[in-house]
Amino acid sequence: MLRVRNLRTGYGSLEVIKGVSFHVAPGEVVALIGANGAGKTSLLSAVVGLLPPWDGQVVIGGRDATGAPPWESIASGVVLVPEGRRIFADMTVMENLQVGGYRNPDRDRLIDEMFDRFPRLRERRGQTAGTLSGGEQQMLAIARGLIARPRLLLLDEPSLGLAPLLVKEVFEVVRGLRDLGVTICMVEQNAVAALEIADRGYVLETGEIILEGVSEDLLRNPEVMRAYLGKGYREVWE
């Protein structure tokens, strides 16, 4: 579904993604985890064409999409739900969803489907999106992405800035999508929560992938525990 090889990108002369390779197979949920500043968001941005890649290759569904503009990646079925939701705060819930399905002639039926999946959005369909709670906004952002009928859904920090209870709710939604067979690549700082619903994961550290594996192995990996689970693991051994 998605294959990335040796991707390099950055800002100005600063290289933030230093040759990253990863893949997402159809039907898979993959988590890219890493601390603040590891380059997770830059990586997703480069994949969808928001950030021009310096080098490397992005193949989406067998077609080379390296450096293709974002609208082309949407056309090829890749949808990014950006960090911090980025919903249109002054528009209503309904309008936001209509924008999400602008390419889809079948959008009204899909909007109905979204309302079935997220009943809270139906209740608030006429409300301006900016007045929704953080969790509801995240639901809206995900629903808006799903209306484009993605073959691959990229989620950038879906839990960012949400209260713990809402984080749980958002991950429930992602779990639901996984069970429906949606292919998902998720970037998360909340490593444990992300790995609990992902099939596989990659650990990104200062622009490089240092670990890859099935989620249950990564959760048991000492380096992951050191970096993300606290546990007073910072200790020099040499």
Next chain:
Amino acid sequence: MRIFDRSGELMDHDLIEQVHLERLQALVARLKRNVRRWRERLAGIRITGVEDLDRLPFTSPQDLLEAFPYGMFALPLREVVRLHSTVGPGGKPLVLGYSRNDLTQWARLTARQLVAAGVTSNDVIQISFGGGFFNEALGYMLGAELVGASVIPEDPFHIEYQLEVLQKYRTTVLVTTPTNARDLADLLQTMEIDPQSLHLRTLVLSRPIPDDQREHLEVGTFAEVRTGFGVPEVMAPGFALECDEHRLHVQEDQFLVEVLDGELVVTTLVREAMPLLRYRTRIAARLERGRCPCGRTGVQVLPDGRLDGRLLVNEMPLCPEQIDGVLARTKAAGQPFRLHVSERGVIVEVEVSENFFADEMRVLADLKREIRLEFLARLGVEAEVRYVSSVGDSGNRGSAE
């Protein structure tokens, strides 16, 4: 045909290539960060394809020896949950560290091998390895437990007892060395026991054997023979598995293999505690690509003897250098000797001078006993001692034949 891990064993070529690239990049990044001796040697090296492997330095058995005990570890010792040792250059010990995940992977890879041999959770699997085979035995234990078979760990210190276990526990799968399997087949014949009266269905052997031996064992035990092939420093068992076509497939999603000047070179892609980068195994081998009817995509390996002169005596690795060391501890120290090595033991011919002979017979008999015990205690090998007046030119400082 049953397959334990379809996604790993049947992974298509295209994906294997991607996975190799991803894992190699992650491995190099980890080694740079975590292992002091790699930091400088890997500085500035960027992997953009598996073909860049050429630019990476090798690891030799000597490197492991120099890093003894923990210099090659990529995790702090507190996160290393198992320490095994194996025989290194000159018979000196090497340390192998395993993290919790390494043990899990070991179990999975060995389970793949056992399932490929037809083992299921309905089997009673007897794992018969003597002293010196801890690593093998524990690997098979992990794998068999993961498959869910009923495991009987057993030390075949007495072969008749081993047979009794086979009969009474109704063992269906026996995991052992080729030598032990042959002894067992011979015992069945001498005791006139019909092998069909056993419940034994499959023999899993610790190393590959020639076809004629395989046939002999299959007739003698009325069981199907499957072999494994492992490199102790890399993973043994679990490095490769034998499929229904009797081909040894490298578990290529986890190991990157090369053959350079006839030598098998292995990079471990997922090991956490002690990853090996381009490890020169000192084992001669060939690789064969091509479709296998079993569907597995891992490259086939055809191993062929050791390149460092290491011998296998009674299944125990023996380095010629070790012999000197053993003799040096006896009263025969410094005497010229010659060594004949058979599969079962060694014959040491010690040159004794005239004045040696002048001594009492008892002294010579004592020396014989001393040498025998020393070989057994230090190398675990049976030695027969003979006195000769001259070992000839070739045997001056000891030569193994």
